[in-house]
Amino acid sequence: MPRPAVEFWFEFASTYSYLSVMRIERVAEAAGVEVAWKPFLLGPVFLALGWNDSPFNIYPPKGRYMWRDLERLAMKEGLPFHRPSRFPRNGLLAARVALVGVEAGWVAPFARAVMTANFAEDREIGEAAVIEDILRALGLPADEVMARAQADANKLALRCQTERAAELGLFGAPSFRVGEELFWGNDRLEDALAWACAGAA
């Protein structure tokens, strides 16, 4: 019997991905479910839907609501939150580094640190200096990691992962996959974990 598992598809610019990144390790461990972290880029996925910006910027009533909703949810979760002065930030570099972290086993603490920088500390996560700071604070060899992250093979791996997201029918983040079953949004994390447990039972 394989251990129950969930794929966690997230993007560093995404507000609701912030909530899931901060809590998935804790709730998945409590449920006995293994997490496969899948950083990807929403930009190309949104472009395929005809959006050249976040839908929260394109549709102002949705955006106004989302910021208030996020504030309430962060309060409920006991998470710090400060509305970023720029939205969405460019998550490309962070996603490339996260891919390296998936291989090396430190993606979870790295992702939490980047999300905290973006959504609680209003730092420019698109800049290499900020990502290097985060790596060093985690005790990781920043120069070496950055070199691996920006190597052609790793760039290609992220492009493939983003194309795969669209093929799988993803249209937003966070998304969770259990077998062929897709769950969209931080609100569905518990349902995805329950589905994983039921499938493995």
Place this chain on the structure above:
Amino acid sequence: MPRPAVEFWFEFASTYSYLSVMRIERVAEAAGVEVAWKPFLLGPVFLALGWNDSPFNIYPPKGRYMWRDLERLAMKEGLPFHRPSRFPRNGLLAARVALVGVEAGWVAPFARAVMTANFAEDREIGEAAVIEDILRALGLPADEVMARAQADANKLALRCQTERAAELGLFGAPSFRVGEELFWGNDRLEDALAWACAGAA
């Protein structure tokens, strides 16, 4: 101290409104919260956002996901569900009748019957004969209710309520309002009720 209260904004064509219509009376009563039923039309609200159809039709990956999500949620709730052969159906007549039901005190059972007709029985809720059937099955004077529903004053009242929805920043259904606080989606019903209770405490 006023009794805690929530405004429940819903549309008969809306899939996630189906879930909330079927459960709101039960969960609100358990929480001690009064429900003000606010039928409105999503069409004009969507048009103002640039959509001339349901976004679930405009964006196929969102639509595919929604139907599967709804199927799963209905199963979880123990609700019957049959994907309507036409979507979205025209909710105009049902909304007009529902407004009469708000006044007369039978909006909740009427709304549940219409939603069941649309999302479990695949019936054409845009047709007068179907709505009249539903009224009769509830023991209501169908002819009299239909006449009141289609009187100019009532038509105007629904138009005003729909305009009010847009003014309040609503962009989808179901939505819940507690004071100035807006909650969007069936997933937020519990949060809205908790907010109402906390505000009244």
